[in-house]
Amino acid sequence: MKKTAIFEQVVDIMRTDSSTKKDLTGADPEIYRKKIIDDMSEEEFLYQMHCYLASFGVLGHVSFFKKNSKPAPFRLRRQGNVLYVVEADPATNLQKGDEIIALDGREIMALYQEHRTYFTSPTEERQAQEWKYFMLKAESLTVMRAGKKSEIQVQKVNHVQEAHFEVKCLTPDTVYLKMEDFSSEEKIGNLYQEAIPLLDKAKYLIIDVRVNHGGSDSLYFPLLRYALPTGKSLLDLDVPSPGMEVLYTERNVDLRRALFEQELEDEHLSEESRQFLLEFVKELTLHRGKGYVVHQDDESEMAYLADIVGLGKPEKVFILSDVGCGSSGDNFVQIMKEMPKVTVLGRSTMGILDYSNCCFVDFDEYRLLFPTSRNLAIDAGEGMNDKGVEPTIFIPWTPEHLERDVDLEECLKLCQEG
Structure with missing residues (x-):
């Protein structure tokens, strides 16, 4: 497929199918029509495509890349x-x-x-991907x-670093969980199995999501029982929820339905996740071609959340947060922060939930990622783009973090103080 034709299709998708279209128009495509030609190098083509999409100012959920590209196995922070x-x-x-x-x-x-x-973002801490x-x-x-x-010189490597999960006791009454995504269902299931006996006895729980690449909200739901007040479900609390609307164009529905049907074939998929996906497929079929539709929580999801009831232990829960936490990670920190016995320490999350529920379009060896849902908090001027979820206790990042775990040390001090 010719590069100029790919660009025109991307422009059309961003104007027609991306849920950003109600608020964001991006740069004038004419600027890039003068730069993108069919016989340009692949590197220059990818550069110009990135610049065009960066003009929408949406981190994480709008991107164009080679399908066989792998994430660089290093993390950066600019100051x-x-x-x-x-x-x-x-x-x-x-x-x-x-x-x-x-x-x-x-x-x-x-x-x-x-x-x-x-660069998509003007804030230094959110520029790591471009600097790579x-x-x-x-x-x-x-x-x-x-x-x-x-x-x-940086040496390119072919292998990909897998998301890291860990559970350990830092003290006899303090359990530490590290979760680098909410998509590795089998690993997360194993983590919970190992953690539950420890959590039943713990006084303090520390959940480290300073690096969390998101995934599915349903995979962190089992943690809610450790953060909720005793005997209360999430539905019993007055947790702010502005809601979202989903853009059901014919192309969006067809792409997302194909994606969900592929995920349903995963033999490691839990029954809860399977039911959530089946409900998504049902909604997609029902609303195909209807444009923006405000999302209504389905009965099965509400019933599932009603069954997650707060336990007496741990007494306090601490969340370690940073800009490397995004998407479902944003949502996790946002929800947990509303719980009375939860304290969030560190720095603001990435903040990419304004536009989410993404799908892919393939163009030969290239792929476009774009969002299909829109957070209604935007209408109230309370969107999180380029701001993220702020911590309860802000700990500024300094080079000292490279020498010791400043955030965890502060958290352990709070545990000692009771």
């Missing part, structure tokens, strides 16, 4: 003129704590100004490592 390596696979030639001060001799701030249209692109492209990185300046 001013420095890119800090927060985590890295050793095979990349990067180390945790590296301070990247220049790419191919260009300072970070200068590169940002030159390529500003490539420039780091992988650079032939030389100027790095401060252990006080010494050197020149290195």
Whole structure:
């Protein structure tokens, strides 16, 4: 398929099928029609497509990429003129704590100004994904490592780092859970099986979602019983819920129905998740071609939530949050923050729930991701785009976080204070 034809289809989808269309128009396509030609290089094509979609200002849920692309196995955080390596696979030639001060001799701030249209967000902590692109492209990185300046090159690796899940007792009465997504159903099920005997005796529960790539809300529902007041369900609480509307175009419905039907074939799918997916398919069929329709909670979901009742233990729950937590992770932190015995520590989440429930469109070797639902909080001026869910206790990120777990230490102090 020709590159110019792909661009025109993407423009049409963003104007017709993306749930952002009510609020966001993006850049004038004419700007990119002058830049995108059929015989341009693939790298330049992907760059220009990214710039066009970045103009919509939607993090995470609007993107265009090669289908066989893999996420770079390192994490970054920008502060001013420095890119800090927060985590890295050793095979990349990067180390945790590296301070990247220049790419191919260009300072970070200068590169940002030159390529500003490539960045979806103006906030530094939400630019990590775009900076990965420039780091992988650079032939030389100027790095401060252990006080010494050197020149290195990032090595590309073929393997993908899997999401990490962990349960352990930090003290005799404190249980720690780490969950890096809400999509790995089999791993999450195993985590819960291991954690439940510990949680039944714990006084404090710490849930670390500072890195959480989202997934399905239903996979964190079992945790609600540990955060809810004793004997109360989520339906008993006055939890703010602005609701959402779903854009049911014919293309959206066909794409999402195909996606759900594929997921239903997963042999590891739990019965609860299967029922949720079947309800989604039913709604898609019912509303196909009707445009925006306000979502109504179905009876099976309400009944499921009504059965999740708060337990007496743990006495207190702490959530560790950061900008690496998004999508269903945003929702998890937002809901948990409303619970009386929950305290959220750290920094704001990514904040990508304004537009969600995404689907894919394939164009030969390329793929477009776009959202089909819209959070009604936007209408009240309370959207979370580029803001995220704020913590109860804000702990600013500093390079000291690279040397020790500042957030967890603060959390343990609160546990000791009772």
